[in-house]
Amino acid sequence: MRRFPSVRIVRRLADEVEYAGEVGLLPSINASEIAEALRGGRRGVIVQLVVPRTVKCKPRTNLTELHLLRCLGRDSAVLDASTHRDLIKRPVHSCGGTVVPAPVWIISSRGIPPNRRVLYTSQEARIMLSAESYCHLSLRRSPCRLEKLWIQNMSRPIANLRIKVAGLPGSREVSVVQRLGPFQYLLTLIPNERITRPISITAFYYDPKTAKKVELRGELPGVEEVYLCEDLEVIQATVGYKVGHPRESNASRITVLDYDRDHRVYRIPVRWIKTKGLVIKVDRQYVRDILGTDTSTLWRALHTLCHAFLSPLPGVAGLDARDFGEALSMRHFEFAVFDNSPGGLGGVEGVVNPRTGVLNRHYELRIIDAKNCPLRCMRACIACLYSESCYMLNWNLDRTILLKLGW
């Protein structure tokens, strides 16, 4: 068995990365560099697709400062998790007070033009500042050790956040915004995982020679062909992440890529599996003629068609919704629904008659029925098109598209 992804799937991944650059999910320059390297281009850029084995986590790294903790006890002490490792496992201070993460200032894209909103891990630019760094920058004093950090009045926690710096008299208010170089940093009271949101891209490849064409008894306008692929390659890659205040939208966040500028190496964590799936080719011209050429509408159409196949699958196959995955390809105007496990789970195989190659009639009826919602919802809901296994959180689904396509 081959132990590395085929050239075709890597090229497909290149296509998807390039597309992500075109639609603004990734900086276009980086997207095209990654795509070219994946296609074998020799411009000196190397892309490493990494399957992780061990991930090391620290409270403080070159990029982040999450090491400070604040005690909720009476002394409001500021503690350093780098030196008090036991607090990570048992966040209770010696005074008996519970310990919670101290506020941090998160990098923001304010004042940065969209095309400059990218950082590389090798730049070692800080994507968040601790309260200590904040004091150091705002007071222009080094070293700047925090003695206390507390919220004076919980009615307005941010406005009432106070710090006490060693060697300085009295307590100080803090500012929500802090500058460092070209960047502004915004205060968040309790850091959480939503500060960094991964950018993941899925690509799939099937060999048309080995894929079995699946017969449909009825007609699904817009669907060109359906294939059962027993050797479907799926690669999921996290190209980078978007960093920003937890309440900031993705569009206004800064993209961080794991890129070594000196050696021109991109490192991209991946999950690569070979599984079984249905690949559905969509008639691009037909859909365009009906829905127009707007990219976002076409994407929504593809996503909706995909959910028409995905949502009824668990019920018919007898598996959990989480056992399935989906992948869309705008470039090739096709999508795949697959068993989300290496080697498959028997889900997709359960809806195609292996002897005749005909789609299970019950499943086909459920697909056709996707246009009807038992709750008569406006666009999509849990009763019709939503699926627990959707990577896009069920956004941009619209069953009226199916009606427009003539389902």
Place this chain on the structure above:
Amino acid sequence: MYPTKALQNDQASVIFSLLWHVNRELRHRGYKATVTVGMLQRYIPHRYTALGKIPRRCELRLKCPHPSCNSRMVMDWELVRVSEKYQVFREKIICSRSDCPLNTPDPLVQEMCRMTREAVYSSPPDILIANPDILNARLNVMGAEDPGALTILGKSAWICPECGTPHGYRPRTCKVCGAKITNIHYKHFSYPRVIVVDEAHQMRGGFGAQVSHLLTRLEEAIRFIKGLQEWRPLYFISSATLNNPEERARELVGAEIESVVLISAKSTGRTETYRVHVFIMPKVYSPEATVGRIFEVIYGGLSSIEQTKRAQLEERIRRVREQIFPDFPKNLPTVLVFANTIAEVNTLLGTARSFTACCPARPRIDGHSTDFKAERVEKEDGFTSGYYHALIATSGLEVGVDFDRVDIGIIYRMPFYITDYTQRIGRIGRRQHCLIFNIFMPDTPVDYFYYKNWKLLCEGELRELSMRNETYRIDRDNVEAVKRSAKRSVIDYIAIQPDAERLLSRSASSLISGSSILQVLEDLLRDPQLLEYVVKSLRTAKRELAKEVAQSFANRLLDDLWTRGTLLRAVKATVSGIRSLRTIEEQVEYDIYDVEDRHRELSYAFRHCTPGQVLSYRGVCLSIDTIDALRVFEYPQRELESEEEL
């Protein structure tokens, strides 16, 4: 059989307490029989340890059944023998409270409990509390005790009189403690006649299909061992949220629908309790801050209210509180929060603690997720006993674990399925009226749907109807499940043979009853009886597929026998992909600053391992520093770098 270890632990306590009283009554009435109970799961200890290693006193999940005491039972150890490799101990189950009558070993408790592996194997209990994974492990010879441990299915064995280790063949001395073993130590055992599958709605999807095969594999193994022909056990399939229960039961045990009898739950006469639902979709505050504010108000803070209106509102809240919680602040309300992810639990933990820091009544709040590993047991106990006032948990706590004293529940983000929601609210207000805050994320379509259709959440009849539409079924004919189970069934077939221990552990060239092991195995694995066994054990319509896979797997084992030396090594080398009933996804280790490590599936890890990404752990935050690669594919110069692959 329970689907998870948490459930096993939780229910064991109830069963233990019940049996203690039953046995006391039996003795009181002059009966000599004792109904015994045992527990089998991954963390059940052995009676022996390596030399120099003293086993710790271990706290059991059993509560002291004595009417005047409600403390935990503990297991103490008494050294009985030291061999060349091991020290052998004998367990004593006592109450942890020093002034309890059961603090000294009570003969009844010792007789009725089997809380070590050897205790279970040497004398299988009348009631064995197990999970599917441990039973699969025993059938597929995954542990050092196998295949001798199949005494639990009625297989005869030589039992060491000192440590209780079962032996599949007659050794001169015990392989663990070196005690002499003679023919009088050859024991015959009975087999399980009733199989109870609790929380059956959890047996769904791929896991459900494989558990359904496991049940019929167990049956077939028992039939083979005991020479039974048409026997089938009596099954009890139980769940509070199972749609189309007859059909699910039929699928799970591979029975005819006519043989399934539906027994509906009857009212137990419990006082009717009310759940008051509050629905909040915060648009200005963040959802976690909203939860923080709820916590603040529950525990006596009211800081978010404008100063001028505070006194008036405080008075109103005080009056309501006096009615609902008359002992406040002496007895604080208990709050159970459910979140969908570990990250959410950690975020809420930090927020709730921050917001309640200023409350005069200082509540103790903790988390319950896989981050807390074995400490979860302590958290559950602490919450039950009243030490913790609030617990923030993931779905791991939503099934079966019964807390009688939850006053307020918070459902933070909606689960996708209404069944899961029903389970969550089922943990809240079991004995008294309660308040449930439903917090919706404004930017999640699923939450938005439930917010709009809020009646689905709070009206029992609508919930029932909705659950019926949530189709999950068990497909015994699932191709992949049939393939995997067929392979497992081949190993079962070897494990249940009378000479299994020798067949598995001796080299292929050694002799057994005048023939070489290889010859015996060839006869065994190429016998058509094997395929018949596999077909019977799977009860699937895909008989030909099962036969084909079983034969090719058996051939592979025979081929590997030469290179691996023994059949056991060949089995271990080939079962890696079929070990787990739940997943075959690769696991990635997260090293939490050398303090702790946790494992996550690759499907999660590939999205959360880029340097600089934030990762929460038990309420604090860390950041990804470096990653070690299992494999690296490099482009354009593609190379393969992997210690394991090369």
